[in-house]
Amino acid sequence: MVFLFINKNGLKGHKKSVLNFVLVNLNMLFYGYIRVFPFRFITLVKPLSFRTPSGFKGLLKNGAHKNELRVEMIIKGKSPREAIQVASFEIDKIANRLSWAHGMPIKGAKITGSQKVDIADGRMEVSLNQTITIGDSLTTNFYIKGKAASKLALNLSNKCTADFEEILIMWKDALGQETDALKFLLLFRLLEWIHRGEGIGKERKAVDRWIRLTDPKLPLEKDKNGKSDISVLTFLRDNIHAKSIDFPFSQISSHLPRLQALVKLCIKEKYGE
Numbered sequence: 001m002v003f004l005f006i007n008k009n010g011l012k013g014h015k016k017s018v019l020n021f022v023l024v025n026l027n028m029l030f031y032g033y034i035r036v037f038p039f040r041f042i043t044l045v046k047p048l049s050f051r052t053p054s055g056f057k058g059l060l061k062n063g064a065h066k067n068e069l070r071v072e073m074i075i076k077g078k079s080p081r082e083a084i085q086v087a088s089f090e091i092d093k094i095a096n097r098l099s100w101a102h103g104m105p106i107k108g109a110k111i112t113g114s115q116k117v118d119i120a121d122g123r124m125e126v127s128l129n130q131t132i133t134i135g136d137s138l139t140t141n142f143y144i145k146g147k148a149a150s151k152l153a154l155n156l157s158n159k160c161t162a163d164f165e166e167i168l169i170m171w172k173d174a175l176g177q178e179t180d181a182l183k184f185l186l187l188f189r190l191l192e193w194i195h196r197g198e199g200i201g202k203e204r205k206a207v208d209r210w211i212r213l214t215d216p217k218l219p220l221e222k223d224k225n226g227k228s229d230i231s232v233l234t235f236l237r238d239n240i241h242a243k244s245i246d247f248p249f250s251q252i253s254s255h256l257p258r259l260q261a262l263v264k265l266c267i268k269e270k271y272g273e
Helices: 018-022 080-102 146-157 162-175 180-194 203-214 232-239 249-271
Strands: 002-007 026-035 042-044 048-051 057-062 068-077 106-111 115-119 125-134 142-144 220-222 229-231
Touching: 042 057, 048 146, 057 146, 068 080, 080 106, 080 146, 080 162, 142 146, 162 180, 162 249, 180 203, 180 232, 180 249, 203 229, 203 232, 203 249, 220 232, 229 232, 232 249
Parallel strands: 002 115, 026 125, 042 142
Antiparallel strands: 002 125, 026 068, 048 057, 057 068, 106 125, 220 229
16 A cells, blocks of 8 residues: 655645645655465564665564564655655565575565555655565575574665676575476576576586586486486486476475575675675
8 A cells, every 4th residue: 555645735836736746855654564475484583674775774573474574664756656666676675685695485576555645744755565475485484583683684785786686686586486396497597697607508518517516416417418427406407398207306396405505605606695
């Protein structure tokens, strides 16, 4: 729900009008909810204050249910439309960082509706209810306290390079998939994106080489030609669209946690995050 609070007295030289907010700066207070699936819990020991990557004030606290967090942000803009657009970007960045910091599978965000209201104290604010749904398949319950809370506040506030912002988006999108097969494929493609500097068409081989060097204990399989050894993760990536009933689909689920851990390690090595 969006609430627009408009100055009743109007501006000097102008008639009273709900269009006054276009002519001056305003503050907009945004509310959102971050949710995990019903049988998972996410808990903050106490409210967490932070600054969004663009410097806006934010507050993260427990929601009405055990599987949600409440997000509040104050956004300044020249119009509600502009501030809502800014807030949408900021909320996406918060969701990206939560996914990265805690392995939370984020499902998405949306604005649920709007309503206009007048107040008499001269302030101009907008309150936005926005829902961010989090699913949880690889992790258990989230308890954020102490050093973990302090680290999360830093993660939510940190400015990132454009390249790393792209990484966070791809990470969140991969973890937010409902099927293990698609999650596996998107995580592997994230590795390929990081190794894109090897040259067009060479990313897969570069990723396989990095995997085998980083985790030499991973089982090896033969490539499609039956000649070269490749890691089991690359083998699964190559055969993930296989139609044969003989394909070991269960291996995708069993190796998914290891792939996710390797992707996070690769990102940290590349970007130092």
